[in-house]
Structures are given as structure tokens and as C-alpha cells.
Amino acid sequence: MYRSHVLVCGGTGCTSSGSTKIIETLQAEINKNGLKEEVAVVQTGCHGLCALGPIVIIYPEASFYAMVKEDDIPEIVSEHLLKGRIVTRLLYTEMVTDDGLKSLNETDFYKKQHRIALRNCGVINPENIDEYIGTGGYEALGKVLTEYSPDQVIQTILDSGLRGRGGGGFPTGLKWKLAKGNDADQKYVCCNADEGDPGAFMDRSVLEGDPHVVLEAMAIAGYAIGATQGYIYVRAEYPIAVDRLEIAIAQAREYGLLGKNIFNSGFDFDIELRLGAGAFVCGEETALMTSIEGNRGEPRPRPPFPAQKGLFEKPTILNNVETYANIPQIIINGPEWFASMGTEKSKGTKVFALGGKINNTGLVEIPMGTPLREVIEEIGGGIPNGKKFKAAQTGGPSGGCIPASHFDIPIDYDNLISIGSMMGSGGLIVMDEDNCMVDIAKFFLEFTVDESCGKCTPCRIGTKRLHEILDKITNGQGTMEDLDKLEDLCYYIKENALCGLGQTAPNPVLSTLRYFKDEYVAHVIDKKCPAGVCKALLSYIIDADKCKGCTLCARICPNGAIEGKVKEIHLIDQSKCIKCGACMEKCRFGAISKR
Amino acid sequence: MGMQNSTVPFAGTREQEAALLEVISEHKDDRGALMPILQKAQEIYGYLPIEVQTIISDEMNIPLEKIYGIVTFYSQFSLNPKGKFNISVCLGTACYVKGSGDIFNKLQELLGVDDGGCTADGKFSLESCRCIGACGLAPVLTVNEDVYGKLGVDDIEGILKKYE
Numbered sequence: 001m002y003r004s005h006v007l008v009c010g011g012t013g014c015t016s017s018g019s020t021k022i023i024e025t026l027q028a029e030i031n032k033n034g035l036k037e038e039v040a041v042v043q044t045g046c047h048g049l050c051a052l053g054p055i056v057i058i059y060p061e062a063s064f065y066a067m068v069k070e071d072d073i074p075e076i077v078s079e080h081l082l083k084g085r086i087v088t089r090l091l092y093t094e095m096v097t098d099d100g101l102k103s104l105n106e107t108d109f110y111k112k113q114h115r116i117a118l119r120n121c122g123v124i125n126p127e128n129i130d131e132y133i134g135t136g137g138y139e140a141l142g143k144v145l146t147e148y149s150p151d152q153v154i155q156t157i158l159d160s161g162l163r164g165r166g167g168g169g170f171p172t173g174l175k176w177k178l179a180k181g182n183d184a185d186q187k188y189v190c191c192n193a194d195e196g197d198p199g200a201f202m203d204r205s206v207l208e209g210d211p212h213v214v215l216e217a218m219a220i221a222g223y224a225i226g227a228t229q230g231y232i233y234v235r236a237e238y239p240i241a242v243d244r245l246e247i248a249i250a251q252a253r254e255y256g257l258l259g260k261n262i263f264n265s266g267f268d269f270d271i272e273l274r275l276g277a278g279a280f281v282c283g284e285e286t287a288l289m290t291s292i293e294g295n296r297g298e299p300r301p302r303p304p305f306p307a308q309k310g311l312f313e314k315p316t317i318l319n320n321v322e323t324y325a326n327i328p329q330i331i332i333n334g335p336e337w338f339a340s341m342g343t344e345k346s347k348g349t350k351v352f353a354l355g356g357k358i359n360n361t362g363l364v365e366i367p368m369g370t371p372l373r374e375v376i377e378e379i380g381g382g383i384p385n386g387k388k389f390k391a392a393q394t395g396g397p398s399g400g401c402i403p404a405s406h407f408d409i410p411i412d413y414d415n416l417i418s419i420g421s422m423m424g425s426g427g428l429i430v431m432d433e434d435n436c437m438v439d440i441a442k443f444f445l446e447f448t449v450d451e452s453c454g455k456c457t458p459c460r461i462g463t464k465r466l467h468e469i470l471d472k473i474t475n476g477q478g479t480m481e482d483l484d485k486l487e488d489l490c491y492y493i494k495e496n497a498l499c500g501l502g503q504t505a506p507n508p509v510l511s512t513l514r515y516f517k518d519e520y521v522a523h524v525i526d527k528k529c530p531a532g533v534c535k536a537l538l539s540y541i542i543d544a545d546k547c548k549g550c551t552l553c554a555r556i557c558p559n560g561a562i563e564g565k566v567k568e569i570h571l572i573d574q575s576k577c578i579k580c581g582a583c584m585e586k587c588r589f590g591a592i593s594k595r
Numbered sequence: 596m597g598m599q600n601s602t603v604p605f606a607g608t609r610e611q612e613a614a615l616l617e618v619i620s621e622h623k624d625d626r627g628a629l630m631p632i633l634q635k636a637q638e639i640y641g642y643l644p645i646e647v648q649t650i651i652s653d654e655m656n657i658p659l660e661k662i663y664g665i666v667t668f669y670s671q672f673s674l675n676p677k678g679k680f681n682i683s684v685c686l687g688t689a690c691y692v693k694g695s696g697d698i699f700n701k702l703q704e705l706l707g708v709d710d711g712g713c714t715a716d717g718k719f720s721l722e723s724c725r726c727i728g729a730c731g732l733a734p735v736l737t738v739n740e741d742v743y744g745k746l747g748v749d750d751i752e753g754i755l756k757k758y759e
Contacts, residue, residue, distance in 0.1 A: 013731040016742035050731025198687030201728035236634070236671055237727055274627070275634055277669030280725070294629035296668040312626060355689030355730040362731055393688065429688045443691055447725070453668070585749075 002040040004081055006030075007057040009122060011046030011208050012201070012240055013362070014053035018070075019043075022054050025070050029077040039081055045209015047122035049109055050362040052092060057104075057122075064092045064104050108378050109360050114341065116349050117165075117202075117325035118365045121209030126244050129251040132212040138257055140328035141216050144223055145265040153224040154180060157327070159335035161347035165202075166192055166283070166320030167398065167424045168500070169346075169413040175317055178307035179225040182315040187227035189218050190311060190318040192288060193234035193241070196280040197396030198447070200427030202351040203321035205363050207234065207241035210325070211248035215258065215271060217324035220331065222269040225317055230271040233288050237278065245273055280397070280451035284499045285310075285318045287453070298453045299499035320425065322351055342368030346412035354380050356429035357387065369410040372402060376430060387432035391515070395424030397444045397451075398504030400511025401437065420511040422504070436533035437516040438523055442470040444508035452501065459502030462493040466509060474534040478524040487513060528595075535579045538594045544569045546591035553583035553592065605646045612650065614639050619654045629657065629665065633672060642673045678713045678720030680758045682706075684736045687726030694748075695734035699723055701751050702736075719758070 008014075008023050026041050047055050052066035056076070063086050065076065072090055079085045088096055094107045104110055115121075124131035132138070144153055158173030179187060191214060195203040207214065218230045234242055249271055252258040260268045274292050281287045282297040289311045291297035310316025326348060330338045339347045346368040352375065355361050359381030366375065372392060376382065383389055391401040400421035402409070409415050413423050431440065445467040454460045469486050472478050490506035490513075497503045513520060522528050529537040542553070542562075549567040561577040564570030572583070584592040618635045622628040632651060637643050643666050652659040666672045684690075684699045703709060706719050713720040729735050732744025736754075743754055 012728045016729045016732055016735070016744055050729075053731060195728075196725070198691075198726035199689040199730055200726070201730060204728045237724070274630065276671075277630065277634065278671035278725075279669050291630065292627050294627035294665075296665055353689075353730060355733060356692045361689070361733070396688070427688065429692060431692055435692055440692070443688070443696075 002038060004039045005059045006039060006041045006081070007044045007059065007122065008041065009045070009047050009053060009055040010043035010126075010240070011050070011121075011205055012238070013046065013050035014055055015240065017053045017067075019054035021070055022056065022068055022073065025073045026056075026077070029073050030081065033077055033082055035077070035081055042125045043127070044123060045121040045126050046118075046205040046363060048113075048118070048205075048363040048365075049092075049360060051360055061086060062104055063087075064095060065090045066092045108381065109362075109364070112370070112374065112379055113365050114349050114367050115365045116329050116338075117206060117322050117351055118209070118363065119329065120213065121205055121363075124210065126209050126211055127247050129212060129248070129255060129257075132210070136332065137212055137328070138216055140331035141219050141257065142263050144220050144331060145263045145267055150180060150224045150226065153220060153331075156331060156335050157224075160330045160338040161335075161342075161345075162323065162326055162330065162338065163346065163413060164319060165322035165326075165350065165425065167395065167422065169423060172319060172323055175307065175319070176221060176224050178305070179227075179315045179317045182308055184315050186229070186312075186314045187225055188311045188314055188316040189222045189225065189227045189230040190289070190292070190316055191218055191230065191232040191234075191324060192283065192285070192318055192320045193232055193238075194276045194283050194288060195235060195238075195321070195425060196283045197398075197425050197427045199355045199429045200353045200396060200425045202353055202363060202426045204235075204238050204241055205351075206321050206325050207238065208244055211241075211244045212252065213328060214245075214321055214324045215248055215252050217327035218271060219258065219262065219269045220327055221317060221319070221324075223267055225315070227317075228268045228270070230269065231274055231292055231311070232271060233274045233276055233282070233292055235278075236275040242273065242275065249273070279453070280447075281453045281499070281501050284501055287499065288318065289316065296453070298455045299501070301498060322426070343410060343412045345414055350411070350423070350426060352426045352428045354428050354430070356393075357383050357432040357435070358430040359384050366411075368412045371408050371410050373407045375411065375428070376407075380430070383430065383432050387434065389430070390433050390435060391431045391437065393421075393429040393431065393440070393508075394427065395422040395504075395507070396427050397447050398422060398500065398507055399424045399427075400507045401431070401440065401515060402511075403515040405515070420507070420514055422507070434531055434533070436474075436529050436531035437512045437519045438470065438474055438529075439531075439533045441509045441512045442467065442474055445470055445505070448501065448505040452505075456496075456498035456502060458493045458496040459498065459505060462489060462497070463502070463505050465489060466493070466506065470509070473520065473523050474529070475536045476523065476527045476534075478520075480521075480524055483513070483517075483520055483524065532594050538579050539574055540572055540577060540579065540581070540584060540592055540594050542570050542572055543591045543593065546589050548589055548591075550588070552586055552588070556582050556586050558582065605644050607640060607646060611639050615647070615650060616654065619651065623655060629655070629662070633662075633666065637672060642676045644674060675711065675713065675720075676717075679718050680738050681720045681722065682736060682738050683722050683724045683727075685725070685727055685729075685734065686723045687730070689726070689730035690734040693733045695736075695746075697748050698734055698736065698746055698751060701748050705751065705755060719755075 056065040056068045095102045154176050162172045163169040279297045282291045284299045287297040287299040306316045349365050351365045393401050448463045452459045490510050547569045554562040559578050561573045648662045735744045
């Protein structure tokens, strides 16, 4: 028994800001103070508040130390662990109030969250199966194998109303039911851990923080549909997740929780890992299976659906990581419990990765139906530097931008689709007045052009044309006719592309055209970029009142575009200016601005 | 993404080939073995030149054109060797809206190479990547295993200096 537990986040965010070094230093310092027998250091998964990493939490006091540096460690050990005095200066500032310390669960970031999928993330050591079992892990699998028939499992999942968390929102129970109904000598259970949406890292956090929950849920799914083999297709770009999955699989096999005759029930189930190799289209279910089979990850037309003919031509179900992370809790607490959360058609909670222009970047899990405003202003802590909110982007390259006029919309699958975006896997990127929406549309199209597998023409050529038109507009050469062409082409691609990637690729263009048409028009008619992003449309101007004539800008200009003598007002020759912005960066008097 | 065949002459060693042959014989009969074998081969050689693809093709009795098709499909596979220090700039959405595009341009300018290119002395290679999941630190770049976050354009020269 230890009297104190020091939890250090070992997720990708905190590891990137140096948490591995923090753990080493902590251990050395604890040994030095002779506390080795009393204090345990635990490397956990992500706590969610990545903006404040590296994060160290000390229990039983639940002191949340933010942005901890190596130099802070001796003080934490000698003050907190040795003398029992909390180091207030290092605490998450929101916990420190005039009336004493606030509990972490009362802070704005955490108080509205409800953690089901992230239940164990940041709480247990993901590399130790005993800690997972200690928090109720593998209880659901045991219950299912000893008390439930496969049909009862499926009915439970159907009753819970759980829908796929990977983007499409297809009812999970129904998917299982279809696969169960198809007889075959072999069936497969796959896990989509190829989280490809840029700016989304929910699944990574579950894999890094609680890998066993995925294994347990896949075994439950295998029992329900009659499969004995599972595959997890995980991004190679997530090395920590891959390591922890490998450890988890080995431990589960050792404990007899994977392999032959699990819980003495006669049920066999095993799982293999397959690494993705960096192709966004492999998030599409048929492409993912083609890739596991060892081919170019190109999608194929459906039907036949994977529930009929999937991996290696056998009936297969594919669910994403977050979907699986909900399953054991639904079995343990019952479908009614799960269905009591959320909205009419979207039950339970959803994990979002908050990113972009928002103070509390990180991971949050909230009940479905939480208004966007609450997520951004309260949980997310608002927009930094007093800037104005412009749009929230959800659904990654398949989604759309939500403008301020829809700020109060309750977030669920159907509401997001009704306003031209989609849930996607849960990336939520906030943009402020400094982001140009035409440029953002172009950014996403550049992504889809790059990631289109090339199999079908509407996607391969259509997205390229969309990108070209957007490029023309951001270069100031667009016409109003181009805007119409853009819209027509979008609908054509949506209707004709083969797979989900192509069908949704025009969404970023359509949603920005719908809500931010004025910005497009400004680029086309006024030849201006209102946000000051599109280089070709900018002009740098020297404010005559502020210029002191120091000549610095003239000396720094790489193209000799600035003229002026010492102590005289300088001028930029617009025909020579290459819009690099070097002058504005260097001016000490704030006299240069871009318009 | 830098998919031209490499101009650097192939310099694989006997040990590397032995390691590759062992990997192949170990996985040869697995279903869908090609991807894991290519991934291991890239670990061994650092990249997948046509010479390595030919060995795999001969050993596994899979047409070279199929292997080439797979190698060029996935962005993780590279036909070119990487520099001693490989710089990877995240151009995922969260990083992009916080200015990683400018950081990437600055690196192209300083190193004089394009996306997927390598400096003439073999020291730095540069690539763009899609979201490494450290969005809390946006904008982010990595140099081999080192991660640099919350960057501005002005930080770039200082980072490069560390590896001079």
C-alpha cells in the first residue's frame, strides 16, 4: 500500500511537452527523499486538458499541477509529498480561489463533462491489466459469456441506442444483428483505430489511456456475432497507442481473457494488430478491410455490405474505438442507463477534441445535446486574446463550418447534419476572425485531393477542379460565375462519388459558401481577403503618423520595395512588394499593417 | 509526396538483407502479410527503394507492380532515403489554423527543399504530415523523435541551429 499516488500523464500531448523526463526526475527525487515505499508514481493516459501539459496529479488530495517543469519537481516532492503542503503556485489556476481550493470536478473544464468512454483515461496505468480489472474491467465480458445469449447482447446494445462514433452514426446494435444473421464458417470483428481526421485525437487517447476496454468490447462483439478473430487497424503514427495495445493483448492472453475457452465458456477469441500506413481513405470501412488484406486501400462499392462479405470475403463488423469504449459500461449499467443520457435520437455521450483558437485545447466528453456555446465558452474557456468567434469546424475534411448564428445548437448527429456539417469522429476546431473561410475550404480540399485514392472519377478529378477554382479565388482571379460552378460541381461530386470520402469531400466548400458567402464575394468582387490571410490579396501599408523613419523596414525588405530616407516617412512600392510580411514583423513602432 | 524514384545509389548491406529475408520467412504465410512485411522492411532500410521491393517480390512471388502500387499508395512508405534529421511539420487542421502553413514555408525557404525533399548534404529532410495528435501544442513539428510545440515562425532558425 502506498499513502500517495502521483499520476503523470503519458499521453501524446504531455509526452510531447516532456512528461517522460518528469517521471524520471520524480522517481529519482522520491528515492532521494526515502519515500520509495510510500509513494507510487503512475504513468496514466490523457486527462484531457492538453493545453496545460505536462500534467501531474497527486492523490489522495487530487492536486492538479499544470505545466510542470523538471525544476519544479524537488519542490513538489519536498513540500507536498514529504511535508504535506500543497504547492499552490503550480496548481491549475482555476482551482485556487479566495475561499480555498476548488475540487477539480468543479472547474469549468471538468464540471459539465460526463466520462464514459474516457472513464479510465488519466486514472489507471494503461500498461497494467490489474488496474483495469480493479476498476471493473472484464466484468462485462464475464457477465455476457456466463449469463447472456448472443441475441440478448445484441438486444442490449440495440436498446441502448448507441450509434457509431466514427462519423456515420449507424446504430451499432443493428450492425451486429445483421452480421449475426449471416451464417459463415468464419466471421471477423474489426476495430477502426485509423483516426485520420486532422485535429481529432479521441481514439488515440482511449487507446493510450485504456487499451483493455477495446479488447474487452471486441470480445463481447465477437461473442454476439459468432466471430473468433478480431483485428485492430491502428495508425502507425500513434506509436504510444501501438505499444500499449501490444502490451494489453499480451496481458489479456496471459490472463486467459483472450484466446481459447474464455471464462470456461467454450468461447474462443483472439485479436491481431495491423498498422495503417498513412492513407486517410482507409478510415472508410471497405478500404480498411482491403488494406488489412494487404492491398492498396481502395474502397469498393456496397452492397455487398461488410456484414455480408467483409474482410477476406467473410461477414465482418467494423466499429470505431470510441464506440467500443462504451460497450462494457452499457452491459454493466444496463441499456436504460445509457439511453437516459443525450437527445431523442442520439444517446449517451460524445468525446470531442477541442482545438484551434480556444483556450482549453484538449479532450472533453459531454452528453449528446450539449449546446455548442457551452462547449466553447464554458468548457473550452473561450477564444484567446479577446478575438471574436467566427466558426467551429466539426467532422474533419468531411464536415462543415458552424457559424456564430448557430452557436446555441444542441450538438447531436441529426442537428449537425441539418446545418450542413456532421458529427464525424469528434474533432472540433475553433476559428476566430483571423481565419479566412475561403482559405479553410481550400485547405480541406488540398487534403482530399491528396488523399483521394483515385479509383472513381468524380472524386479524383472533381476534387482537383474544386481546389483549382478555390485557388483561383484566393489569388484574386475568381469571378461570380466561378462561385456558381463551384456549387454545381460540389453537388455533382456528392451524388456520384463511390465512397464516403468523395461524397463528403465537398462539404467544407458547401458549408462555407452557405454561411460565409460574403467572404467569397469579397475575394471575387473587392479583391480583398477580409481576414487578411490570402497573400495575393493583401497590401502592406505604412501608417504615416506612426513611421519614425528608422529605415529598418527598408533594410529588411528582400525585394527593395520600401523607399525612404532617415527620419522621413517610408513608402511601400506595391508593384515590387512580394507580401512576405518581414517589414511588419520587424517594425518596432507598429506602423505597418496589412489590409 | 516525393514519390520519384531515388537518385541516391542503393547501399543495402548483407546484414540488412538477411534481416529482411528472416522477416519474410516469418510472415510469408500469414493472411495479408504484405503490409506488415513492407513496414518491417522500411524499418530495416529506412526506405523502400526498388531494390528492396524486388527482393520482396521475388521471395513472396508477388508481382513487383503490385508492390510498387502499394508502396506509392501509402504516405508512410518512402522511395527516398530520409535525411539524418527528418523534419515533419504538422499540417493538420488544428495546427493549420494556428499558422503551421507559415512555418512549413519558412522551412522550405531556409532549407531550400520542397515537401519530401532532402538537403544535398543529406542532413535535413522535410515533409508535411497530417496530425500527430498533439493538437494541444499546435502548431507542432518534429525533428526525428523530438517534438516542438506552440511554435512561431521566429522559432524555426533556433531549432535548426540545434542540429547543426
